[in-house]
Amino acid sequence: MRQVDPIRMAAWRRSLDAHAAVLRVLNSELEGMVGMPLSWYDVLVNLEAAPGGQLRMSELAERIVLSQSGLTRLIDRMAQAGLVERTHCDSDRRGRFTVLTEEGRQALHAAAPTHIDGVWRHFATHLSDEEAATLADVYARVDAAARDRSVEVVD
Amino acid sequence: MRQVDPIRMAAWRRSLDAHAAVLRVLNSELEGMVGMPLSWYDVLVNLEAAPGGQLRMSELAERIVLSQSGLTRLIDRMAQAGLVERTHCDSDRRGRFTVLTEEGRQALHAAAPTHIDGVWRHFATHLSDEEAATLADVYARVDAAARDRSVEVVD
DNA sequence: TAAGATTGACCCATCAATCTTT
DNA sequence: AAAGATTGATGGGTCAATCTTA
Numbered sequence: 001m002r003q004v005d006p007i008r009m010a011a012w013r014r015s016l017d018a019h020a021a022v023l024r025v026l027n028s029e030l031e032g033m034v035g036m037p038l039s040w041y042d043v044l045v046n047l048e049a050a051p052g053g054q055l056r057m058s059e060l061a062e063r064i065v066l067s068q069s070g071l072t073r074l075i076d077r078m079a080q081a082g083l084v085e086r087t088h089c090d091s092d093r094r095g096r097f098t099v100l101t102e103e104g105r106q107a108l109h110a111a112a113p114t115h116i117d118g119v120w121r122h123f124a125t126h127l128s129d130e131e132a133a134t135l136a137d138v139y140a141r142v143d144a145a146a147r148d149r150s151v152e153v154v155d
Numbered sequence: 156m157r158q159v160d161p162i163r164m165a166a167w168r169r170s171l172d173a174h175a176a177v178l179r180v181l182n183s184e185l186e187g188m189v190g191m192p193l194s195w196y197d198v199l200v201n202l203e204a205a206p207g208g209q210l211r212m213s214e215l216a217e218r219i220v221l222s223q224s225g226l227t228r229l230i231d232r233m234a235q236a237g238l239v240e241r242t243h244c245d246s247d248r249r250g251r252f253t254v255l256t257e258e259g260r261q262a263l264h265a266a267a268p269t270h271i272d273g274v275w276r277h278f279a280t281h282l283s284d285e286e287a288a289t290l291a292d293v294y295a296r297v298d299a300a301a302r303d304r305s306v307e308v309v310d
Numbered sequence: 311t312a313a314g315a316t317t318g319a320c321c322c323a324t325c326a327a328t329c330t331t332t
Numbered sequence: 333a334a335a336g337a338t339t340g341a342t343g344g345g346t347c348a349a350t351c352t353t354a
Contacts, residue, residue, distance in 0.1 A: 001272045008279035011290035018298035019174050020220035025301050039322090057337060065175035070323050072338055077322090094331045094336045117156045124163035126296045134289050135166035141281045143173035146180050194344090212315060225345050227316055232344090249314045249353045317350075328339075 026118045033114045036107065039064070040078055041115055044100065044108040047084065053100035056089070060098060062147075083107055181273045188269045191262065194219070195233055196270055199255065199263040202239065208255035211244070215253060217302075238262055 004012070027038045042064045047053050055063075061071040075098050078084045083104035089095040100108075127135070159167070182193045197219050202208050210218075216226040230253050233239045238259035244250040255263075282290070 001268045002275040002280075004271055004275050004279045005287075007284065007291060008282060008287045009274070011282065011287045011294070012274050012278055014291050014294035014298060015170070015174070016178075017218075017220055018294040018301065019170070021298055021301035023171075024220065037322095058335090063172075065172060065179065067324055068337065069325080069339080073322075076338095089336095092332075092336085096337070113156050116159055119164070119167050120157040120159050122301050123167055123297060124159045125157075126300060127163060127166065127293060129162065131289055131293050132160075132163045132166045134286055135293065136162060136169050138282060138286050138290065139166070139169035139173040142278060143169060143176055145281060146173065146176035146277050192344095213313090222346055223315065224317080224347080228344070231316095244314095247314085247354075251315070311354100313352100313354080315350100315352085317348105319346105319348090321346080322344090324341105324343080326339105326341090328337100330335100330337085332333100332335075 022122045025122050026115065029118050030111060030115055034107075034111045036111050038115075039066075039074060040083070041108070041111055043074065043078060043098075044083065044104055044111075047098065047100040048105065048108060053105070054087070054097040056095050056097060058095070078104070177277045180277050181270065184273050185266060185270055189262075189266045191266050193270075194221075194229060195238070196263070196266055198229065198233060198253075199238065199259055199266075202253065202255040203260065203263060208260070209242070209252040211250050211252060213250070233259075 023038070030036055030038055030041060043060065046060060046063050047055060057071055057075070058068065060075075061068050064071070066074065075084060075086070079086060083101060085099045085101055087097045087099055089097055124132070178193070185191055185193055185196060198215065201215060201218050202210060212226055212230070213223065215230075216223050219226070221229065230239060230241070234241060238256060240254045240256055242252045242254055244252055279287070
């Protein structure tokens with residue numbers, strides 16, 4: 001069992017609280033301005049960045065860090081709202097694609113300015129260039145390690 | 156409306172995903188090893204650090220970034236399990252205190268090694284000393300700004 | 311009237327079980 | 333039997349309304 005030094009523990013606690021606080025504000029602003037929860041926005045962003053505007057359910061679930069069942073229900077609601085559609089995968093008929101609709105693309109573009117402005121005001125404006133680079137670097141490593149628990153060694 | 160440069164946006168997205176992934180692992184490990192969710196652990200840590208092992212509901216809600224109603228229900232469950240008790244505040248009888256019980260203190264000490272070890276393996280071990288100091292510093296500013304939305308200026 | 315806390319109605323996520331396809 | 337996705341049961345969170353005390 002390892003100990004964690006005070007500086008690293010402070011980094012952990014501060015980042016936890018700050019993330020919770022920022023997420024709460026961003027969610028509330030996006031919901032209030034364009035009536036869209038942040039979880040929907042994340043799905044739309046990932047779909048638009050994907051080739052053909054479509055992703056497998058399992059792939060999408062992994063990207064937005066959501067359980068498969070949680071994603072099924074999230075996509076249910078978004079499909080109900082017309083922002084995405086489901087199609088079958090020809091090569092493997094167990095799988096399904098979630099496809100961005102034109103309406104979904106427009107909703108994303110309508111929401112983006114509010115969201116990006118919020119990220120600026122509540123997060124990015126507080127970082128120097130060096131700090132931003134450090135965060136991007138650090139969290140790329142942390143993220144990769146947490147997602148790939150098979151490399152976990154008790155040490 | 157501001158734009159956010161690619162480095163800061165990368166810092167934001169990476170930190171979001173990494174936090175979600177790390178929280179998921181820590182929660183799962185704590186739940187599996189000692190049968191306690193992370194939300195309970197956070198409450199216990201805050202109570203133990205407070206003078207007299209007690210905090211007002213509103214104060215506790217703010218610290219763990221939870222709505223007041225959410226906290227009421229969280230404390231309901233923890234009191235049911237015997238880890239905390241509620242008392243009334245003499246000077247202002249609208250308010251109530253949540254007090255750490257001896258059982259709660261023991262549960263915290265039983266859970267701490269697992270949690271601290273998890274924070275080390277999934278987060279702290281990936282940071283250099285300089286990076287840890289940077290994160291603690293950055294998130295102290297971000298947290299303060301997000302909590303105090305009254306200082307928010309559209310700019 | 312306002313503040314602190316709680317409750318009711320509702321939304322959303324997870325685990326375990328299930329169904330289909332490989 | 334295993335993988336991809338979905339469903340049922342359940343736990344836990346938020347907003348708006350309510351109750352009590354200041």
